[in-house]
Amino acid sequence: xxxxxxxxxxxxxxxxxxxxxxxxxxxxxxxxxxxxxxxxxxxxxxxxxxxxxxxxxxxxxxxxxxxxxxxxxxxxxxxxxxxxxxxxxxxxxxxxxxxxxxxxxxxx
Amino acid sequence: xxxxxxxxxxxxxxxxxxxxxxxxxxxxxxxxxxxxxxxxxxxxxxxxxxxxxxxxxxxxxxxxxxxxxxxxxxxxxxxxxxxxxxxxxxxxxxxxxxxxxxxxxxxxxxxxxxxxxxxxxxxxxxxxxxxxxxxxxxxxxxxxxxxxxxxxxxxxxxxxxxxxxxxxxxxxxxxxxxxxxxxxxxxxxxxxxxxxxxxxxxxxxxxxxxxxxxxxxxxxxxxxxxxxxxxxxxxxxxxxxxxxxxxxxxxxxxxxxxxxxxxxxxxxxxxxxxxxxxxxxxxxxxxxxxxxxxxxxxxxxxxxxxxxxxxxxxxxxxxxxxxxxxxxxxxxxxxxxxxxxxxxxxxxxxxxxxxxxxxxxxxxxxxxxxxxxxxxxxxxxxxxxxxxxxxxxxxxxxxxxxxxxxxxxxxxxxxxxxxxxxxxxxxxxxxxxxxxxxxxxxxxxxxxxxxxxxxxxxxxxxxxxxxxxxxxxxxxxxxxxxxxxxxxxxxxxxxxxxxxxxxxxxxxxxxxxxxxxxxxxxxxxxxxxxxxxxxxxxxxxxxxxxxxxxx
Amino acid sequence: xxxxxxxxxxxxxxxxxxxxxxxxxxxxxxxxxxxxxxxxxxxxxxxxxxxxxxxxxxxxxxxxxxxxxxxxxxxxxxxxxxxxxxxxxxxxxxxxxxxxxxxxxxxxxxxxxxxxxxxxxxxxxxxxxxxxxxxxxxxxxxxxxxxxxxxxxxxxxxxxx
Numbered sequence: 001x002x003x004x005x006x007x008x009x010x011x012x013x014x015x016x017x018x019x020x021x022x023x024x025x026x027x028x029x030x031x032x033x034x035x036x037x038x039x040x041x042x043x044x045x046x047x048x049x050x051x052x053x054x055x056x057x058x059x060x061x062x063x064x065x066x067x068x069x070x071x072x073x074x075x076x077x078x079x080x081x082x083x084x085x086x087x088x089x090x091x092x093x094x095x096x097x098x099x100x101x102x103x104x105x106x107x108x
Numbered sequence: 109x110x111x112x113x114x115x116x117x118x119x120x121x122x123x124x125x126x127x128x129x130x131x132x133x134x135x136x137x138x139x140x141x142x143x144x145x146x147x148x149x150x151x152x153x154x155x156x157x158x159x160x161x162x163x164x165x166x167x168x169x170x171x172x173x174x175x176x177x178x179x180x181x182x183x184x185x186x187x188x189x190x191x192x193x194x195x196x197x198x199x200x201x202x203x204x205x206x207x208x209x210x211x212x213x214x215x216x217x218x219x220x221x222x223x224x225x226x227x228x229x230x231x232x233x234x235x236x237x238x239x240x241x242x243x244x245x246x247x248x249x250x251x252x253x254x255x256x257x258x259x260x261x262x263x264x265x266x267x268x269x270x271x272x273x274x275x276x277x278x279x280x281x282x283x284x285x286x287x288x289x290x291x292x293x294x295x296x297x298x299x300x301x302x303x304x305x306x307x308x309x310x311x312x313x314x315x316x317x318x319x320x321x322x323x324x325x326x327x328x329x330x331x332x333x334x335x336x337x338x339x340x341x342x343x344x345x346x347x348x349x350x351x352x353x354x355x356x357x358x359x360x361x362x363x364x365x366x367x368x369x370x371x372x373x374x375x376x377x378x379x380x381x382x383x384x385x386x387x388x389x390x391x392x393x394x395x396x397x398x399x400x401x402x403x404x405x406x407x408x409x410x411x412x413x414x415x416x417x418x419x420x421x422x423x424x425x426x427x428x429x430x431x432x433x434x435x436x437x438x439x440x441x442x443x444x445x446x447x448x449x450x451x452x453x454x455x456x457x458x459x460x461x462x463x464x465x466x467x468x469x470x471x472x473x474x475x476x477x478x479x480x481x482x483x484x485x486x487x488x489x490x491x492x493x494x495x496x497x498x499x500x501x502x503x504x505x506x507x508x509x510x511x512x513x514x515x516x517x518x519x520x521x522x523x524x525x526x527x528x529x530x531x532x533x534x535x536x537x538x539x540x541x542x543x544x545x546x547x548x549x550x551x552x553x554x555x556x557x558x559x560x561x562x563x564x565x566x567x568x569x570x571x572x573x574x575x576x577x578x579x580x581x582x583x584x585x586x587x588x589x590x591x592x593x594x595x596x597x598x599x600x601x602x603x604x605x606x607x608x609x610x611x612x613x614x615x616x617x618x619x620x621x622x623x624x625x626x627x628x629x630x631x632x633x634x635x636x637x638x639x640x641x642x643x644x645x646x647x648x649x650x651x652x653x654x655x656x657x658x659x
Numbered sequence: 660x661x662x663x664x665x666x667x668x669x670x671x672x673x674x675x676x677x678x679x680x681x682x683x684x685x686x687x688x689x690x691x692x693x694x695x696x697x698x699x700x701x702x703x704x705x706x707x708x709x710x711x712x713x714x715x716x717x718x719x720x721x722x723x724x725x726x727x728x729x730x731x732x733x734x735x736x737x738x739x740x741x742x743x744x745x746x747x748x749x750x751x752x753x754x755x756x757x758x759x760x761x762x763x764x765x766x767x768x769x770x771x772x773x774x775x776x777x778x779x780x781x782x783x784x785x786x787x788x789x790x791x792x793x794x795x796x797x798x799x800x801x802x803x804x805x806x807x808x809x810x811x812x813x814x815x816x817x818x819x820x
Contacts, residue, residue, distance in 0.1 A: 015158075076587065078589060082527060086158065266741045269736060343741050381716075
């Protein structure tokens with residue numbers, strides 16, 4: 001299991017939560033994010049975040065703590081797990097996302 | 109209800125176009141996020157946990173059928189087909205795009221609605237008794253004054269960049285259904301010996317991390333002086349409210365630190381100094397607005413409703429719903445229908461586009477096209493003939509809105525919590541769901557009697573936990589959510605703030621803890637003694653004993 | 660930095676701001692802080708007020724003043740709006756009222772409404788037309804007796820006559 005940091009933000013145009021990938025793209029899937037395992041790498045990610053904010057692609061970029069097990073990346077904090085995965089309650093017309101079971105399993 | 113004149117319409121239309129240009133300047137990068145944030149907040153647009161959230165103002169909780177249909181259409185066109193009615197009588201959409209927001213605001217403007225000042229450090233949407241104008245116990249309809257305040261506070265240059273947000277509530281009834289003692293300013297109508305209306309001005313109430321009951325600074329302010337006096341209060345707050353710490357920036361802290369007497373002196377001094385609106389013009393304007401709130405043409409109906417009584421005898425579920433959900437109307441033969449948005453296991457305050465349209469249809473057919481939103485996150489059809497109740501109940505039941513639980517344990521107030529909110533520390537909705545599932549038997553709810561459970565997902569208290577008879581506050585410790593329980597809060601005329609019981613409970617334990625509290629109450633209550641009365645009589649010891657004593 | 664006037668004109672700022680420790684220049688129009696009053700100035704005299712002063716309660720002689728500058732340390736700090744109103748209405752100040760600090764074009768409407776005449780644009784981030792457009796963006800207001808006409812345009816129109 002790898003422990004480290006992932007850079008997240010909201011896309012400016014529609015507000016959707018996104019994560020920075022290894023190819024400097026923004027993905028809606030946290031599993032596609034680049035995980036910085038060293039503090040220096042994390043600082044570099046944060047700097048990329050500021051650059052992306054300046055070009056007005058995303059807003060509110062910040063680092064979150066996360067762990068990677070196999071292909072799956074899971075944030076450490078409850079808040080970030082819910083943010084990465086969607087509401088834990090089934091909302092009308094939309095079912096609880098499958099990652100939720102995993103998110104709350106970690107929470108329990 | 110109030111209708112826009114050409115000035116109101118132009119005002120809102122200009123505002124939409126201004127926001128359209130501001131949005132494009134943000135998207136092009138001309139405005140930074142820091143600069144754009146207060147601008148979007150003044151138009152109701154937040155950035156929440158999963159994306160943008162748009163809060164639309166429903167002034168004093170009153171809307172018509174066409175407006176409700178537009179809210180439904182917006183939820184389908186720009187969002188995911190549902191909306192969330194809030195404790196401040198507004199509606200929130202959880203998934204709008206920034207780039208669509210100017211179009212949403214234009215759609216709203218086309219039906220005389222807006223999202224102005226539903227956020228930001230300004231005077232927020234004015235709330236009112238959700239039974240205003242129809243309640244049997246009311247002195248007079250407070251909504252003309254609420255509308256007067258809405259207009260006056262709209263983009264007021266002095267009060268758009270206050271130290272912190274500012275909430276005003278009004279009521280025209282002795283029984284407080286608007287929580288006027290828990291607002292920055294609460295206004296309660298009184299009549300003098302000559303039968304003239306005046307307003308008791310209550311300042312500095314609030315919830316959040318420092319809950320306080322407001323203090324009365326004027327017992328009886330003549331109606332024509334209201335805006336001048338409010339301006340004096342707002343100016344003192346704007347100049348002297350703390351700006352160094354956002355947790356100490358609300359007016360309640362200023363009053364607490366200055367002392368109520370000194371604060372009141374400052375306000376009176378400011379009021380004596382500044383020019384005031386002309387009393388004659390204010391009267392004319394109030395009369396103009398009041399005309400829109402003239403009661404509809406009621407029919408002369410009999411107090412005896414043999415058909416209704418027959419239906420109730422035939423159908424105990426319908427009879428229960430009439431008992432729990434229909435309020436006393438001031439006109440004989442009419443009732444106030446309270447529609448529960450709290451099905452067992454549901455999300456408090458959520459409604460689908462289809463449900464919104466169902467309510468709009470019912471309002472058109474049976475309630476002079478008028479609908480209210482209550483601060484308990486329910487809807488109201490204010491002007492219903494008792495003979496129509498059965499048909500309304502049948503339609504509501506078929507669409508998941510027939511729950512007979514108004515004011516009972518299932519009628520839970522809950523903020524969106526960590527499932528949606530960026531500030532939350534814990535989830536609220538799943539807690540509300542597990543409690544309402546546990547207490548889903550309507551006959552048991554009725555036996556337990558009036559009991560308000562209010563749930564907040566953080567210390568900011570949007571779920572009003574301080575004034576819940578049972579309050580639940582969600583917190584996080586070491587990556588785990590836990591829930592603190594308070595007892596004895598109340599937002600009515602005899603307002604009180606709940607006290608913390610003891611150590612918190614986990615998500616899995618909380619419904620069981622509520623069960624224990626309720627069982628304890630049932631074991632010790634006197635004849636027809638409500639939960640709140642019981643707590644006030646015995647205090648918390650029996651409940652602590654039941655919850656925490658080693659088995 | 661350029662100065663924007665309420666009528667949309669852009670001009671150069673010819674006033675000299677004098678620090679609290681500095682002597683007044685031999686000539687020219689000068690701006691000093693409120694604490695230095697009373698004072699004999701070589702030319703016209705202006706003062707700058709910090710935004711935590713309760714202007715309505717000040718014993719301020721406005722007659723000899725040609726300019727009063729109010730400060731917006733952040734665009735989110737709205738105290739100077741109430742100060743402007745108090746200067747105009749409680750102290751009957753009729754000279755030039757100027758806004759300085761962190762101003763946004765989006766706030767000019769508010770500033771004009773409470774009585775500001777000129778705006779010290781400390782930034783060139785926005786094109787000039789953004790500022791001049793902003794002066795005209797909101798034409799209707801509900802607020803009683805704020806404007807120089809003494810009446811809300813909307814209320815006045817509704818109850819004309």
